[in-house]
Amino acid sequence: MAETRLLVASRNAKKLRELRRVLDTAGISGIELVGLNEVPEFPEAPETGATFEENALAKARDGAAATGLPCVADDSGLEVDALNGMPGVLSARWSGVHGQDDANTALLLAQLGDVPDERRGAGFVSACALAIPGGTESVVRGEWRGSVARSPLGENGFGYDPVFVPEGERRSAAELSPEEKDAASHRGRALGLLIPALRALSS
Incomplete structure (x- = not known):
């Protein structure tokens, strides 16, 4: 049985590995992950949405429309309470x-120095x-609460x-193992909510 190709709208190899681990943990096989580096280039819309959801959906739609693959x-991003939720969508x-x-x-x-x-x-x-070409779209949101350290920790x-x-940790997110991070992180939580739709894609 041929694998379903799923475009991941990212050039970040760590994000592809993260999604692979989420799929493996959920026992989903039959999906081949393809990064943006592996498909012909297409114009990517700038991230101008006011919310994370708007930006994610725009990227998924662009990828699906340009390649014909589910995307x-x-x-x-990081929302800091003392900065009224900034950097937020401007995090990158x-x-x-x-x-x-x-x-x-x-x-x-520096902004949080005091x-x-x-x-x-x-x-x-x-x-x-x-986004599935000619089909359905789904958007999910995951959150991971904590606090901002005074200096960087971990590699x-x-x-x-x-x-x-x-929350509940003395270590930074960069000191956690990939498996620990997947189990708790915002992206791990959001991807977990997409599992039913991804499982349907693989069958």
Whole structure:
């Protein structure tokens, strides 16, 4: 039986591995994950949505329309209580340049320099969307609460992981094993909510 090809609207190999682990844990086989690097380039709409859900759905629709493959996309970021929910949808380009993790993190820590520990609450948010060409669309949201550390800790993960300490943890998200992170993280939770739709895709 041929595998169903599923486009993951990302060039981040860590995101593909994360989704692979989620599928394996759920016992879903018959799905071949394809990253954006493996399909012909197509114009990707800028992330201009006001919400994570809008951005994720736009990316999934673009990918499905351009390739004819079912497409899963996520938009995620960190909402910091003391910054009124910012950086939020601007998380990846908080320092002004998209994807500069170290610069984004440094700016965030500088902005929170005077904020006491008890007011450093934050939540990672992930919206995951699945668009099936000529078919259904689904969008789900996962959240992971914690607080912002005073300096980066750990080598795993990416983005703001080194400065995010999940509730009930002394370690940062970048100090957790991939399996620990999958079980608790915002993206793991959102992808878990997509499992029924992904299982239907594989059958």
